[in-house]
Amino acid sequence: MIKKTIKIPLFWKIYIIVVTIVLIGFVVLWSILWTALKKYEQSRPEYAMDKITEQIQLQDTGDFTKYVHTGENAYEGSEALDEAVREYIKNVLCEGAWAYTKKSGEYTNDNPVYQLKKDGQKTDIIIYLEKRSKNEWTIADVSGLSCEGKTYEIIVPENSEVTVDGNKLGSEYVTETKDAEVLSNVAKHINMPKTTTYHIENVYKEHEIKATGPVYNSELELISSTDNVYEFGFEANxxxxxxxxxxxxxxxxxxxxxxxxxxxxxxxxxxxxxxxxxxxxxxxxxxxxxxxxxxxxxxxxxxxxxxxxxxxxxxxxxxxxxxxxxxxxxxxxxxxxxxxxxxxxxxxxxxxxxxxxxxx
Missing domain, CATH: 3.10.450.50 (Nuclear Transport Factor 2; Chain: A,)
Known part of the structure; x- marks a missing residue:
């Protein structure tokens, strides 16, 4: 049996080739346009801010710790400071609806500045962007994040021994020695006893503070402890x-x-x-x-x-x-x-x- 070969007319051959070339060209062109649009989108600072707020929304906030302002030297050391900063970021950048807006008076096209919003309310957190490359913006700095430690003020009779968690405080923490104010009306009748004030800055943890008196070597009573001011009374005999x-x-x-x-x-x-x-x-x-x-x-x-x-x-x-x-x-x-x-x-x-x- 003789098979017949179907011949495709030359017109249709040319037509198929042209359509294929056009389709390939369209796909290539669309790919080029899509890439260009994607690069354009990524080159805008809003793209970076969308990523940042998404990161906060997902509670992936570890990168923000380096922008937190802290006291220079924590009394307890760097480990306690790092822990305090992590806890601070966790509490400040907590769950909520995070968004951003251009910072009025500071934003420019060359130096975009944004203010974070949480649940529709503006926060004190300001983000400054900088251009890392032609098509990418990244965080240059963040303001409004501050994890300041407490300052302890400890007032004791002069020559008392002060300990924090059992460790004796040295004279480098002494800021003032003055007459005991409670005795101002009897100053002319006695050799005025004095009180000494210690300052411990950048404290991030709770501590046990004790004092031992200079006269009878007895433990002093804490008579006041408000606003991180610890005042110890004189000894009881x-x-x-x-x-x-x-x-x-x-x-x-x-x-x-x-x-x-x-x-x-x-x-x-x-x-x-x-x-x-x-x-x-x-x-x-x-x-x-x-x-x-x-x-x-x-x-x-x-x-x-x-x-x-x-x-x-x-x-x-x-x-x-x-x-x-x-x-x-x-x-x-x-x-x-x-x-x-x-x-x-x-x-x-x-x-x-x-x-x-x-x-x-």
Missing amino acids: GKLIEEQESRIKEITEIYGKYVVNYESFAKLSPYILPGSYAYSYLSRISRTNIWLEVSREPAFSDMKVYNYQSYTKDCFSCEVSFDLQVSYNSGSFKDYPTHMEYIFVKRSGKWYIADMVMLK
């Missing part, structure tokens, strides 16, 4: 407390009776240092309380003596709190909750009140 507590209560009862005109100043004055602020202050009360008429002896309840602080071997203070119940000739009865502080000074082996302060 157990023997002094034991010797003086009953006497202080006796003086306080005389004082309470005196202020309501039940006792005279002559009864109180032997316990007060002549020429002191306390003597001047208390002697004036006798001229202002004469109008009081008390029907019977005042009563005292809940009296407590506490917070002893030995500033020197010849000066100490303590706090006293009590309720004073007073009955007046008019038939009225009144209760006076009282909180006060005494400062005692020793003269010729005996303790005298040199100052007193009414506390809240």
Whole structure:
């Protein structure tokens, strides 16, 4: 059997060749255009910002740590600083809807500057871009990221030993030594004790701070710790407390009776240092309380003596709190909750009140 060969006309051969060439050309041209468009898109700073916000959205924020402003030398060392920065970035660039906008007043075509937005609100984070190559923008700098450590201020009696986590602080941390402010009214009667202030900068962790006093080598009580200011009181001498507590209560009862005109100043004055602020202050009360008429002896309840602080071997203070119940000739009865502080000074082996302060 003879097979017949189908001949394709020359026209159709040429047509197929031309169409094939055109299609190939179209594909090549489209590929060239697509590549050009892609390069153009990548050459725009918005492309880089889209990538950056996408990175933040995915919580891939490790690259931002190098732009965080920190204190130069962390007290705990570089490891603690690095950990603090990582935690800071994790908290600042946290989950949310991140976007960006041109930074008004700073953006130019040659130096694009963007402000990050989170959940529609502008943040303090500013991103500065620079051209790495003809078709690529990259981060030049980021502002608004700051992980500053705390500054600890530690106030102790002069010559006290201060330790942080058991490590003694050296004199390089001392910034100031001055007279103890609480004793300003008795300065002329004693050799003024001083307080020393330590500063520890760039602290990124919590620490145990302790102080040991210079007089009796006893652990000092932390009396205040607000806004990273740690203030330690002066020492308490157990023997002094034991010797003086009953006497202080006796003086306080005389004082309470005196202020309501039940006792005279002559009864109180032997316990007060002549020429002191306390003597001047208390002697004036006798001229202002004469109008009081008390029907019977005042009563005292809940009296407590506490917070002893030995500033020197010849000066100490303590706090006293009590309720004073007073009955007046008019038939009225009144209760006076009282909180006060005494400062005692020793003269010729005996303790005298040199100052007193009414506390809240």
